[in-house]
Amino acid sequence: MRTVLMVAEKPSLAQSIAKILSHGKCSYRKGISGSCPIHEYEDNFDGGRCKFKVTSVCGHVMSLDFEGRFNNWEKVDPVELFSAPTLKKEANPKLNIVKFLEKEGRDVDYVVLWLDCDKEGENICYEVLGIVTPVMNKSGGRKNVFRAKFSAITDKDIHSAMRQLGDPNYNESLCVDSRQELDLRLGCAFTRFQTRYFQGKYGNLDSSLISYGPCQTPTLGFCVDRHDKIQSFKPEKYWVMNVEVKTSSSGLVKLDWARVRLFDQDIAQMFLNLVKENNVAAVQNVKTKEKHKAKPQALNTVELLRVASASLNIGPQQTMHIAERLYTQGYISYPRTETTHYPENFDFNAALSHHKTHRIWGQYVRGLLENGFSKPRKGTDVGDHPPITPMRSATESDFDYDGWRLYDYITRHFFATLSSDCVYLRTEVSFAIGSETFLCCGNAPLKPGYTEIMPGQSIDGSQNVPTFQVGEECPIAKVELQEKQTGPPDYLTESEVITLMEKHGIGTDASIPTHINNICQRNYVYVSSGRRLVPSPLGIVLVHGYKKIDGDLVLPTMRAAVEEQLNLIAAGKAEYGEVLKHAINIFRQKFQFFVEQIAGMDQLFEVSFSPLSETGKPLSRCGKCRRFMKHISAAPPRLHCNTCDDTYNLPPKTNVKLYQELKCPLDDFELLLCSTGTQAKTYSLCPYCFNHPPFRDMKKASGCNACTHPACVHSMLSLGVTACTECETGVMVLDPTSRPKWKLCCNNSRCAAVIALFKNAHKVRVADSKCGHCNSFEMVVDFHKDTTPLENGETKHTGCIFCDEILSGLIQEKRARTMAKTSGGRGRGRGRGRGRGRGKPRQPKDKMSLLAAYFV
DNA sequence: GCAAGGTC
Numbered sequence: 001m002r003t004v005l006m007v008a009e010k011p012s013l014a015q016s017i018a019k020i021l022s023h024g025k026c027s028y029r030k031g032i033s034g035s036c037p038i039h040e041y042e043d044n045f046d047g048g049r050c051k052f053k054v055t056s057v058c059g060h061v062m063s064l065d066f067e068g069r070f071n072n073w074e075k076v077d078p079v080e081l082f083s084a085p086t087l088k089k090e091a092n093p094k095l096n097i098v099k100f101l102e103k104e105g106r107d108v109d110y111v112v113l114w115l116d117c118d119k120e121g122e123n124i125c126y127e128v129l130g131i132v133t134p135v136m137n138k139s140g141g142r143k144n145v146f147r148a149k150f151s152a153i154t155d156k157d158i159h160s161a162m163r164q165l166g167d168p169n170y171n172e173s174l175c176v177d178s179r180q181e182l183d184l185r186l187g188c189a190f191t192r193f194q195t196r197y198f199q200g201k202y203g204n205l206d207s208s209l210i211s212y213g214p215c216q217t218p219t220l221g222f223c224v225d226r227h228d229k230i231q232s233f234k235p236e237k238y239w240v241m242n243v244e245v246k247t248s249s250s251g252l253v254k255l256d257w258a259r260v261r262l263f264d265q266d267i268a269q270m271f272l273n274l275v276k277e278n279n280v281a282a283v284q285n286v287k288t289k290e291k292h293k294a295k296p297q298a299l300n301t302v303e304l305l306r307v308a309s310a311s312l313n314i315g316p317q318q319t320m321h322i323a324e325r326l327y328t329q330g331y332i333s334y335p336r337t338e339t340t341h342y343p344e345n346f347d348f349n350a351a352l353s354h355h356k357t358h359r360i361w362g363q364y365v366r367g368l369l370e371n372g373f374s375k376p377r378k379g380t381d382v383g384d385h386p387p388i389t390p391m392r393s394a395t396e397s398d399f400d401y402d403g404w405r406l407y408d409y410i411t412r413h414f415f416a417t418l419s420s421d422c423v424y425l426r427t428e429v430s431f432a433i434g435s436e437t438f439l440c441c442g443n444a445p446l447k448p449g450y451t452e453i454m455p456g457q458s459i460d461g462s463q464n465v466p467t468f469q470v471g472e473e474c475p476i477a478k479v480e481l482q483e484k485q486t487g488p489p490d491y492l493t494e495s496e497v498i499t500l501m502e503k504h505g506i507g508t509d510a511s512i513p514t515h516i517n518n519i520c521q522r523n524y525v526y527v528s529s530g531r532r533l534v535p536s537p538l539g540i541v542l543v544h545g546y547k548k549i550d551g552d553l554v555l556p557t558m559r560a561a562v563e564e565q566l567n568l569i570a571a572g573k574a575e576y577g578e579v580l581k582h583a584i585n586i587f588r589q590k591f592q593f594f595v596e597q598i599a600g601m602d603q604l605f606e607v608s609f610s611p612l613s614e615t616g617k618p619l620s621r622c623g624k625c626r627r628f629m630k631h632i633s634a635a636p637p638r639l640h641c642n643t644c645d646d647t648y649n650l651p652p653k654t655n656v657k658l659y660q661e662l663k664c665p666l667d668d669f670e671l672l673l674c675s676t677g678t679q680a681k682t683y684s685l686c687p688y689c690f691n692h693p694p695f696r697d698m699k700k701a702s703g704c705n706a707c708t709h710p711a712c713v714h715s716m717l718s719l720g721v722t723a724c725t726e727c728e729t730g731v732m733v734l735d736p737t738s739r740p741k742w743k744l745c746c747n748n749s750r751c752a753a754v755i756a757l758f759k760n761a762h763k764v765r766v767a768d769s770k771c772g773h774c775n776s777f778e779m780v781v782d783f784h785k786d787t788t789p790l791e792n793g794e795t796k797h798t799g800c801i802f803c804d805e806i807l808s809g810l811i812q813e814k815r816a817r818t819m820a821k822t823s824g825g826r827g828r829g830r831g832r833g834r835g836r837g838r839g840k841p842r843q844p845k846d847k848m849s850l851l852a853a854y855f856v
Numbered sequence: 857g858c859a860a861g862g863t864c
Binding site: 328 | 858862864
């Protein structure tokens, strides 16, 4: 029997497709990629009975990078990046997708590509084919690669796509390839150049990466443009006329001047005088009109991001994070979509029915079901995924605080789209005072419609106008001219930035949160109250600098213009190589011009920032000139020697202090003591060796705890005890400064393993002897005479901390608390699990060969 | 260490 391999863009889609095509009769098995299972069934295909395997990738399989040697920032001139060779590497090696596809693709007879029907999807088609084609069975001239084109995950659409399989579109894929290549070359060249240039000069930029990108930079541009508008704003005086009239029924009522305001005081005064000649205001006209406030359209990603930021005070990155969780737990539909139109066959009754008995909105939903809900507004169907809707009923206790708020909003929004519009009565009363007209307006709700389920949007009837009759004359209680002045606009809200990005085609629904997050993380902007994005001095200087040198670099229309060019490739109207070469050349020229003109930008930096030589506080002595070097604590942390004009990087997010004026025996630099917060790892470091490792087997950015100096008392060889019990590469090294709470710390900077040793020991050192059982180095412990655990009041003991009966009972494995977030969030879970192990440490794996090699 | 785009 022949085999058909079908590949979707994500696991959830593979599942839906398999279920639909097999009419629910498919089996399921796990693959070697933990995240992508395989669904199997039998069916007819190409004139015979076939075994179908439906699986997926997780987005792009490959990503573009430079060949290894071009990733050295010191040795490569950034301009070379416009011509440096690139390669495709596995996008996420942890997922093991390449091996997985090779395994599942081996010996299949057909491939059907079910990737999303957009350009990125087309590109992923060819990534999949690049892996599967070489291992699948030879076709013998028979067509064996097919592309399914579908616009919704519905029975009808999927079956129809399966009946009309076509071919993948190579031109669309090439268009994506060229965008990837252009973005990579351009982004990396500018980022490396300006990072190195400015970081080599200034000490208080407070960002370890001065990045440039075709999406992040225009995004920053929006925020700085608004800042400039605020700065250059000139307030203007204007005058309004405040009038109050007496009414018989409602007391005093304020009237608004029909002219609203005047910028000329003399003329305003003249009108005031004219008005003051009258005692009454005559009702001229009472206009009432029924108005509709339209219910919302079906929810897409960008709108969700806007509302979450503006109304729920949850940032875009966080919103997508929560939405993804709600999606994978089955509470909401797929959260990344541009579509605002429900599929034609969407089962609203079923979707509503889930909520019939809900404690909070059950009654509202029953109303919709019983009285017939109203047809949703027409939206746009981009053909990607249906709008975001709730998939099942849930209550507050199913989520954390923000999870619930987001679910609550998505659900209410869904009900709102099936509710009626809000109807209210608008009343406008006009008054004549002499020749001048004044107005009094108000609204009264008639039918709340959807605002009943979205109370935040309801019409406030409390400010409605009292009843007036035409011809009625109201005595004037007050007339005055009020001087006011125009105010500057406020900083852009995150929500407004999202709107601007969407309008200019900067980023996509899925990437907009990342771009905003980027400019925050790089300290170009910060989020102030009301989630307004306020640019930092660095962000301002960057944008002003680009504008000074080449405004195109920050122009919001640039992204769309570039994409328009590249779309010629997708449409088959231009040759891939030519268009890409042309675009790269333009940006190479722009880059070279930028480099030549960088002094223009630098002038702006000079005003806002201090040179390295004027930054920082003296900390430790330079090994070359013996003078104090200054510690620059702003990111990236460094030591700078003014005399030698040398800069030495220090580990990020780490407290450093002088280590007793001890010196490195190799270079005479004074050692520093590093710690990553309270109750964390501590180790010593030589600033010179940290940047220029003295030994081949010592990695860059290592402290003394990874130094392979054979004799120095601070080195790994002197203080190392055993291989780390948690990570693959680390060595547990004694922290000689930890007395009285002696501890061993893993020397791998990414590993938080700590072993707490005997408290209250006078002295602890690493012996030269090894444990015959586990190969760890033994330790020599000198206990305090009052608290010694040894018999007969003895205080001195030598033994293996894992195998010695006395010592092994006195140690405890821990995890360091760091100031930085632990990577992957896995740490805590493991820590808890280990904690239940009665504090008895695991035996070290016998990885000592690595360490032992150094001791030979 | 760098971009933007998928997705987990």
